[in-house]
Amino acid sequence: MLRAQDLAVWRAERCLFEALHFELHAGQLALLVGPNGSGKTTLLRILAGLGEPTTGVATWNGATIGQLEADERGALAYRGHLEALKRDLTVAENLEFHAALWGGQADCREVLADLKLSDAADTRVRYLSAGQRRRASLATLRVSGAKLWLLDEPTTNLDGEGRAVLRDWTSRHLATGGLAVIATHQPDEFTRSGVLLIEL
């Protein structure tokens, strides 16, 4: 269960947002919408534990996210604008590294097949197109087996087919009791009943 208690963030004497309060339970999706520079990425990074709010606290199952124990951190996965893939390694090597570090159970080959990346598995990430790189980044998300997905505009560079796979994965993830907070500029793509809409 993810909970934010009157979060506020000031950046260099400027208030990004304040008094933000919400709760997200298993199987629920939250959509973060707002113009550029409204603090969506900052909020996501705070929820992932990469940054600290100026006041207020964000907790995961009661524990403050900034000071989570090492093994609890495995429950959170954050994918920002950067793909988190080493350009000189092949897609398969990147996936194996994520699986080794996160200890996820998902089998790499099956995830790649889902994303139609199997033939690109042994090419270096450097030679992939932006869309393929984004799919590979999503593949590492599945491999990590995290319960809470924090995605920052995951649909950038994705074509129709890629978006369909992402929507399908998200709904399956929520169905199995997972949580997700997605910052996006097209909220209607993910909207369905019971979605929490946070407008910054």
Next chain:
Amino acid sequence: MSEFLSMGGDGAYVWSAYGITLATLIINAWLVRVKRGHALRRARELATQTEAPRKQPKVHRVQ
């Protein structure tokens, strides 16, 4: 008096050493004064600006 100034022939060293130390102290004292002056003046300028708009995000559940 001149004997005191000559410091047994090493006057140049003694006085230059004291001179440098005095210079350091004076420079620092002056730097502090300037820095405080700027800071206070800037604070007063800032005080005249208007208040930033409240930024409370709206959170609601889609039915």
Next chain:
Amino acid sequence: MRAFNAVFTRDLRVAFRRWSELAHPLVFFIIVVTLFPLALSPTSAQLRELGSGVLWVAMLLSSLLALDGLFRSDADDGTLEQLLLSPAAITVTVLAKVAAHAVVTLVPLVCLVPLAALSFNIPLVALPTLVLALVLATPTLSVLIALGAALTVSLRRGGSIVGLLVLPLTSPLLIFGARATDLGINGEPTAAPLFLLAALAALALALGPIAIAAAVRVGLE
């Protein structure tokens, strides 16, 4: 431990995928070492006397070159964030990265220094001490360099001030290392400086990763 191996092997693989860049510190070291006899008189007696100091200074300077590969390249492609968020303890993953960097850049240097020592006609008998001192100094040096890299990871042009940050901290290394080599050359007992180098290495390995992890966490905030 699994995380340590995962990060260590990945970093080695990435480093060797661009192996041409690994040669930069080595070439720099050779150039610096060959410049000194040009500047000083090539008489063997004087070279031998200055030899150990020149070797150590050249090694310190060239080890500063392979810096960006440590944290900056990972920060740029987002993998460093994932390391921070991974369920593995940060100090372990950071130690793995420092170890990989040491193996890739410092070990070749440590192999190169004895060869350069011979060119400074440092007697063969002194080489084992020199190598031992280098090996003992490597952990401290790689931790200090990693700290410099971590402190400047979020700076675009951070590389230039790392030298200013790190070199004063390496002065004890330089003193004990050069001293051990001098004693080795004169055939005197070299236990004292070597023990001190070992003590520095232990301290660096114990406290270093904590400071580096903190610096990386703050850098990526």
Next chain:
Amino acid sequence: MRLPRWFHQLGSPPHVYRLADRLAPWLGTLGCALLAIGAVWGLAIAPPDYQQDEVYRIIYIHPQTAYVAMMAYVVMAIASGVGYIWRLKVAHAAAVSAAPLGAWFTFCALCTGAIWGRPTWGTYWQWGDPRIMFETLLLFQFLGYMALRSAFDDRDKADKVTAILAVVGVVNVPIIHYSVEWWNSLHQGPTIMRFGSPAMTADMLWPFLTMVLAFTLTFYWLLLRRLQAEIVEREGDARWLRELAPEGAQ
């Protein structure tokens, strides 16, 4: 832009600012008075040293500036450590204020040390002396701290990163001190007179101690004034700033 009042558990900026405002004038006047007394006492009244004759009078300033520089570094490290751990802006402000002072005093100590070295050893830059080497390395550490701080534009990040550097630096200071001392004992041997701490007769000791106290008080006076400036700068335009006397009393 008006900031709402922020409450830090400890060290709330307005409280520290007012405390500094009360303390600083006392430290300043007392420090400067003692400086004057000590200088006159050291230069005119105290007897010359039997070995170094008059140039020995530099002992009333060089060790003091070196000691203050060292103290500045320790104050900087402790303040930034506290600031990092408990996230206190005031502590970071204190560290930021201590750094330039420390650098200035280290530079001054180096100059006076070099000047003192000239008549006693014949060279301005006596590499052999561990004190000079240690102060040089300390100066580099101060410059490194300030260079790293100026490299960041976001102040909070600058605070935390330089705090880590300061803490690592202060751990290294004793290491560097003893390794330089160890290094000196190898090359020098006991022949060179132990610089700066031969037995001092009583009438030399008192001016020496007066100057130590004088420099300490002056350092803290400058530190508090700089801290005030730093607090005002960091607080932007918090409401409490408005209650300050309009013309910003000295």
